[in-house]
Amino acid sequence: MSADKTVAESCHELASAWxxxxxxxWPSAxxxxxxxxxxxxxxxxxxxxxxxxxSALVHPEDRVRVEGETSTYLGSDLTTYSHSFRIVRPDGAVRVMLDRGVIDRDAAGNVRVIRGLNIDVTDQARAGFSMQHGAAAGVGGQPEQAHLAPHAVPTGVFEWDIRADKVQRIASDYPGMPKTEGAPETFEHVAKAVHPADREAFRAAVTAALTSPDGKYWSRHRYAGPKGAECWFVENGRVEFDTDRTPIRMIGFAHAIPEQEHPGQEPTDADAVLAALFGGAPVGLGVWDSxxxxxxxxxxxxxxxGLPSDVHIGxxxxxxxxxxxxxxxxxxxxxxxLETG
Structure with missing residues (x-):
């Protein structure tokens, strides 16, 4: 795969799954x-x-708002944006989209290009997650929560150009979610942002992905949030390899863990490393009781x-x-x- 591929091209498999x-x-053109x-x-x-x-695809009741929010983003000095809205498909189906991205500006602040990600969050909206801006009428007249809390869907998108060691993170304004400001970061910048107690496990998860046959990456760790708060995130993604199995890049998503689902105790370094290895292992692993x-x-x-993880438990x-x-x-x-050890 060419190292010159864009984030849009590189996200192909993960985008389909999510x-x-x-x-x-390009607004000027x-x-x-x-x-x-x-x-x-x-x-x-x-x-x-x-x-x-x-704009013609946006639900009529959301269209004016979306156009106004877009104008606000373009006219400000913002470099990231996040909002949600409904669309109406040609077959009449109404879907809820979460729209997030980055705004690339020139030295004078003029917008050169906007790169974004739309995530279909209709199912999460029906499930009753909290809103940022209010409710909207949904399919069949049922209320849909069109503006979801950040943890309902991926909170950020990241791309690591491994050969150049450049990390680009597209994130919402969710507290504690790091995002790239200006020049791309290096992997060490990212690792140092991870909570010290989770850093070794994070590195182990990345190493496991870089050396696994399928390149799958999974990690649960904390970043330091505002005023010292600890924010938990789950990240998953996939490493792309060259023909000689040299890692080229990693593309993935990060999403916040709701506070009520935070782990109940401080993991030891050994526990964290074991959890990372289990999560990122390229083989099936399980733990059973007696x-x-x-x-x-x-x-x-x-x-x-072929079953969700939580269905297995018990x-x-x-x-x-x-x-x-x-x-x-x-x-x-x-x-x-069990009897003999």
């Missing part, structure tokens, strides 16, 4: 470029070529089983995977291990 798509907009994922999210066969084509019920399942094993493998055979032999072997 129901997200990327775009670039009024020229739009959409990724294939974004075209699909909007239910189109081809992307609009100008901003008015996009009755063979899942206590923990890593993302890879959950993917292999249940035995034969309850979840009835098509697999010879469970009794497995349980006998596990019983022997």
């Amino acid at each position: 129901q997200a798509g990327t775009y670039e907009w 009024d020229r739009l470029s959409w990724s294939p994922e974004l075209i699909r999210l909007y239910g189109l066969k081809q992307a609009p070529t100008a901003e008015d084509g996009f 009755e063979f019920r899942f206590q923990y399942v890593n993302p890879m094993l959950a993917s292999i089983n 249940r035995r493998p034969d309850e979840l995977l009835p098509d697999l055979v010879d469970f009794e032999r497995l349980y006998r072997r596990w019983g022997e291990i």
Whole structure:
């Protein structure tokens, strides 16, 4: 893969998985470029070529607000933006989009290009997450919460050009979420921003991704928030490799963990490293109790089983995977291990 690919091109696989798509907009030429994922999210066969084509897709009740917010972003000195709105697809379906991105300006402050990410958050909106600005009418007349709290969906997007050691982080204004200001950072800048108690585990997770067959990355760690507050985030992504397996870049998403879901105790360095290795391992790993019920399942094993991680907890493998055979032999072997050590 070419090292010259844009973030929009590099986000292809992750964008599909997150129901997200990327775009670039050059305001002075009024020229739009959409990724294939974004075209699909909007239910189109081809992307609009100008901003008015996009505006026509925005829900009529949100259109004036979105146009006003966009004008405010362009007329300010902001370098990032985040807002949400509804769209109406050609088939009549109403979807809720979270729109985040960065504004590239010249030395005089004029906007050169806007690069952004749209995430379809309709399902999260229906689930009842808190809003930033209020409720909006949704599909079938049901209320939809169109402006979600940052933890409902990915809070940021990051790209690490490994060969050049440049990190670019596109983030919302969520407290504690680091974002790139000005020149790109290095990996060491990012690592030093991680809480000292989590830093070793973070490095281990990155190393695991760089050396794994599929390049998958997963980490749960803290950043130092405003006035010393600790903000927890989960990050996941994927490393891209050259033909000789040299890591080229890592693209991924970060999303905040709600306060009520923060870990209840300080992890030791050993616990943190073990959790990172489990989370980023390229094989399926699980922890069971003495009755063979899942206590923990890593993302890879959950993917292999085709079930969400939380569905496993408290249940035995034969309850979840009835098509697999010879469970009794497995349980006998596990019983022997428990008895003999």
